[in-house]
Amino acid sequence: MRPAPGETLVVPVPSILARWLPDEPVIVTGATTALGRSIDLAALPLPTGGERIRNLRIGHGVHLPYAIRLTAGDVMRLPFTGGQVELLSHPLAGKVRIDAADCPPLIVTLDDTTARPVGTGPAARAVRAGQRRTSAxxxxxxxxxxxxxxxxxxxxxxxxxxxxxxxxxxxxxxxxxxxxxxxxxxxxxxxxxxxxxxxxxxxxxxxxxxxxxxxxxxxxxxxxxxxxxxxxxxxxxxxxxxxxxxxxxxxxxxxxxxxxxxxxxxxxxxxxxxxxxxxxxxxxxxxxxxxxxxxxxxxxxxVQNRVAVDPAGIRPTDARDSAGIWLSGSSHYRKLPYATLCALSELRHITVSGAGFDSRALALIEELGLRIGEISPDPLRPGDLRAALRKTAITLSITTSECLPMLPLESLAEGVPCLIGPSCHLFRDHPELRAVYVADRPGQPHQLAGKIRDALAATGELFPKLTAYMTAWNEASVASVDALICGGSAHRVASRRTSV
Amino acid sequence: MVAREPSARTPQSEQRATGTDNTPSSNRHRLTLADAADDRTVAGESDQSPALGEAPPGRNAAAEPAPACHIVESVGGRALSRHLAPPVPPARIIFDLSALVEAAESARLIEACLRSTELTSVVLVDGPLARRFAGLLLNRIPDINVLYILNAGLCWQSGDWEALRDLVGFQRHDPDRLKLLTIDDALTGAVTALGGSALPCRLRPVSARRRPRMGRVALLIGRGTGETPSHGHVAAIAAIAVAEAGDRVGAILVPEEMAHLTALLKSFGLGKRLLPYLTVEDALARLAGTPVVYVAPFPDGVVDLEALVVLDQGGLVLVGPGAVPLPDAVADAMSSPYWEQADELGVMLGALVQGYHKQWAMLHDSIREASRAPAADRATASPLLMSPAA
Missing domain, CATH: 3.40.50 (Rossmann fold)
Structure with missing residues (x-):
């Protein structure tokens, strides 16, 4: 039975530490309230364990006087609701929003057709707890x-x-x-x-x-x-x-x-x-x-990722002097936009649009005085991303580490060339496209500025080569999927693995 | 530590050597004067390297800027100091901040050094302490000029951006006395956007060193800057290299705090080769005379000071783009922009191990050839920047 329109489900707000870090030790290096006030970590009670660390060294340059290491089951009591904690060592580390584990449950209203939440609000306290759990x-x-x-x-x-x-x-x-x-x-x-x-x-x-x-x-x-x-x-x-x-x-x-x-x-x-x-x-x-x-x-x-469109039907973007940086929020260190934003400070005529920016990126845009178009702090949904891509002349996905990112392919599918870092094999087998669309020094803003300038200038000349490249790319992709699902039966070669 | 260049000995080092040091005991363990030969022992013993204190052959001494006091952090900073190409003034004194505790005390000592040597220029090599120190130095010593060498990339997670903003603030306050120089021109635009100005500077390749003895090649895994806080690809690179080169690979030295990297390497069957190390200096001391490849391919765009130290000690490296200045002849064998592509770098590392002495010879032949080239070919000295003696 589907929920009736307007029917509500009651779900507890999960503790973010409990949900994201079920097995993984985490090091808390800072905490601030929702008003931005720093909390003295040394004063926080640790009722069920946790290790207090003094003189924590991170890499070469960072030295923190105090931190707290938590493992599964440890509880760090925060004297506030909302605010942020800074975490180290987890791939999702960074600044995360904190909802206290014991805060009141929320009512989530589900959309009738998609079963997605369309609204939230505090749960009615009149409902008995047992009834609520069963019903939910x-x-x-x-x-x-x-x-x-x-x-x-x-x-x-x-x-x-x-x-x-x-x-x-x-x-x-x-x-x-x-x-x-x-x-x-x-x-x-x-x-x-x-x-x-x-x-x-x-x-x-x-x-x-x-x-x-x-x-x-x-x-x-x-x-x-x-x-x-x-x-x-x-x-x-x-x-x-x-x-x-x-x-x-x-x-x-x-x-x-x-x-x-x-x-x-x-x-x-x-x-x-x-x-x-x-x-x-x-x-x-x-x-x-x-x-x-x-x-x-x-x-x-x-398996080679692809966007399932016919490249022959793709037309180049009409947009000029606008760049897009579209982040999915999936990494705190592999996909940082800061160097790219610094590069754009050398290209004053370019308007930057983007999504998935953290507070530092937003502050940097303001500090550098960049010309801004549409900026969203949150990552875009697929349909919104496609529409946003079409409004720009180039996508800047100059990341340091990737498998085979979808964004450059999605961008090309919308007629927008994409500048990438040397993080995947896209364009590696095509010297002319590689020379223009791969920035070998993703951390160096001045080098990036030159690459962005060159890539924007090359769109008219290289777009036919981009679509031809995509055609061959997609054919190879289809073959790679066939190899995965149609390959011979699983076989084990002699294992050199000792304790994986 | 203060290192004096280019003189071979100083009174203080003589005192230290003869046990007649009169330095107050409270300072003795923290402040030592060392001559440049400490850093160049290997070079001094090598018949392949230029003698200490002499300009390299072919260098136009008249075009060389007047020497300055170089302020660095740690042995890596000292290595970087030696690689700074003209028109950055060469070091007459090297002052190592990492051995000192209080900034005020450091500033007092530097002031005394500058007055006694009549130097009026300071080259500050980028680092966490140097950033804090720049303003203090400008305020305390009114008649010096400071050239601040910015690294080629920013470590965003270590507060580099905030530090850059502060430095530009100092420069805007006192533009005649503080010049910002950026390696490879990398941060010129960012500095300009903050309202300052930066000038380009370059690094020159390492000096020729003594050839290591034959034998198994040790791998020295570098820490990186922490900006890319993962060594998963390094573990795969090492595993592939060992599969390629077999017993030609000797010990694998791993930073002692990197428990996960150690666990990964053990998972890949490399447990018996692993040795923990605390600092690169310690590791290299243990490996004295042993062929070693430093493995730290990262994308940060930041100059890898530990890689410079290894090159200075006669080792080879496998690093990311722009991490160290390498001659063209060996750059493709020791560096790749596709720094994470462990399957390819593993094969590269295996080839470096198997052809270690050939690669070593190519590296040092290139260095010697470069040092014989006319000065104008080696360093396209832009009209400086700043007259260090001004």
Whole structure:
């Protein structure tokens, strides 16, 4: 039963530390209230553990007199609600908003057709707690079932390019913008899990079982897990209990991210699943990582991301002197826009638009006196991103580390060239395009300014070459997906891995 | 630490050597005067390097700016000081801030040094202490000029932007006495946007060093600047290199605080080769005479001071773009803009290990050839900047 229009669900606001850091130690290096007042970390009580660290050294230059290390189960009592804490060591570290774990639950109003929240407000206190929990759980499951049914109907009705694609279902997480965009472009049948933008780790055991029950009996021979959170691993297990389906993994992280303990933990979890025979083959979108995983004894294949459009129909943008920086908020260190913003300070005629900017980037734009167009602090949804892209003359995605980013491909699909860093193999095999659209020094503003100037000037001449390049690129992408889902049966080479 | 260049010995170092140091005991452990030969012991022993205190062959001494006092942080800063090309004035005295605790005390000592040597120019090499120190120096010593060497990139997470803003503020207050120089012109635009002005400066390649002995090649994993706080690709690079080069790879030295990197390397079967180290100086001391490759490919655009130290000690490097000045002949073998592409860098590292002495010879042949070239070819000296003696 779907919730009636205007019907409400009651869900607790999760503790952000509990939700994001279930297994991962975290180091708290600072805390400020919502009014910006710094909190003395030394004065914060740690009732259930936690380690106080003095003289913390970060890299070469940063020396902090005091920090607090928390592991799962530790509680740090904050004397405020709202505000920010600064975290170290977690891939999602940075400044995060804090909602106290014991703050009142909110009412979330669901949209009838999409089952997405459309409004929030404090819960009515008159409702009895027991009734509220029961009602919330049941209503949420019903909403999930109905949303799943709609998405499954859409996915299974989609036209397919091959027999293999017709019997393959890819599962992805809408919250992770890049992997989600990649998945829906690579696979004809794709299903969002969760069905909305919520965090996959917020799925309850009952919700995972509900998803498994719907997926296990679909007319498919193959699953591709394109979301890699622990809840997706549980979902694989739940599906296997009902019906063993050949399952592949599509891994969206890079070599670099193995150095993040949380990311490495996830990769280990999936490698263990592969070792146990629950994952047949591992697709990777970082070129070269497939060979490395094979050297560790796993069946792995490279999958090349694409945007499923016909490049021949793409027309170059009419926009002039405007640049876009579109961030998804997925990294606190791999995709920083600051050097690019500094570069734009040398190009005073260019207007900058963008999304996903943190407070430092917003402050930098103001301090540098850049000409600004449309700026959104939050990442854009896919439809909004496409519209925003079309209003700019160039996309600046000069990041330091990527697998195979979707943004440059999405930008090209909208007729807007994209300048990238030397972080992926895009343009590497085309010297002329590489010379113009790859900035070898992503951290050096002056070099970036020159590259932006050159790239803007080259659009008219190089756009036909860009579309021709995309045509060949997309053909290679289709072949790479076929290699993932149609390749031979999983085989194990002699493992050199010792304790992965 | 204060290092005096180019004289081979100072009274203080003689005192230290002979045990007749009269420095008050409260200062003795923190303040030591060292001659430049301490840093150049290897060079001094090598017949391949120019003698200490002499201008390199072919250098036009008349065009060389008057010497100055270089203020640095740590052994890495000292290495960078030696690589600064004209028109940055060469060091007559090197003052190492990292050995001192109080900024005021440091300023007092520098003031005394400058007065005793009649130097009027100071070259401040970028670093956390130097940033705090610049304003203090300008306020305390009214008759000196300061050239501040900005690094080639900003470490945003370490407060570099705020520091740059402060420096530009100092410059706007006293533009005749504080000049900002940016390596590779990288921050010119940013400084201008903040209302200041910056001039370009360049680095020159390392000096020739003594050839290491034959034997297995040690890998020295660098810390990086912390701006890219992950070494996952480095672990994969090391694993691939060991697969490529086998037993040609000896010990793998890992910063002792990097527990996750150590765990990764163990996961990849490299546990038996791992040795922890605290500082690069300590690591190099343990590896004396051993072929070593410093591995720290990062994208930050920041000059890697530890890589400079390793090159100065005769090792090889595998680094990201712009991390150190490398001759063209070896740049492609020791550096790649695709710094994260571990599969490719692993093969590069394997090749460096297997062809270590060939690469070493190419590096040092290039350096010697460069040093024989006319001065105008080596350093396109822009009309300076600032007259250090002015």
């Amino acid at each position: 759980r049941q209503l949420r499951l019903k909403a999930l079932e109905s949303a799943l049914d709609r998405h499954i109907a859409t996915a299974m009705a989609a036209p397919t390019q091959s027999d293999a694609q017709a019997v393959t279902l890819a599962l992805y997480t809408p919250r992770w913008r890049g992997p989600a965009a990649a998945t829906v472009n690579l696979f004809n049948r794709a299903l969002p899990i969760p069905v909305d933008d919520s965090h996959p780790e917020d799925l309850s055991a009952a919700e995972i079982e509900t998803c498994a029950a719907r997926i296990a009996y679909l007319p498919i021979d193959r699953l591709v897990m394109s979301g890699c959170d622990p809840s997706m691993r549980k979902l694989v297990e739940a599906i296997r209990r009902r019906r063993p389906i050949a399952t592949d993994l599509l891994w969206h992280s890079s070599f670099l991210q193995m150095g993040e303990p949380a990311d490495w933990g996830l990769l280990q979890m999936w490698l263990d699943a592969a070792s146990a025979g629950h994952i047949r083959r591992i697709g990777v979108v970082k070129k070269g990582l497939d060979g490395f995983l094979r050297s560790l004894g796993f069946d792995a294949a490279f």
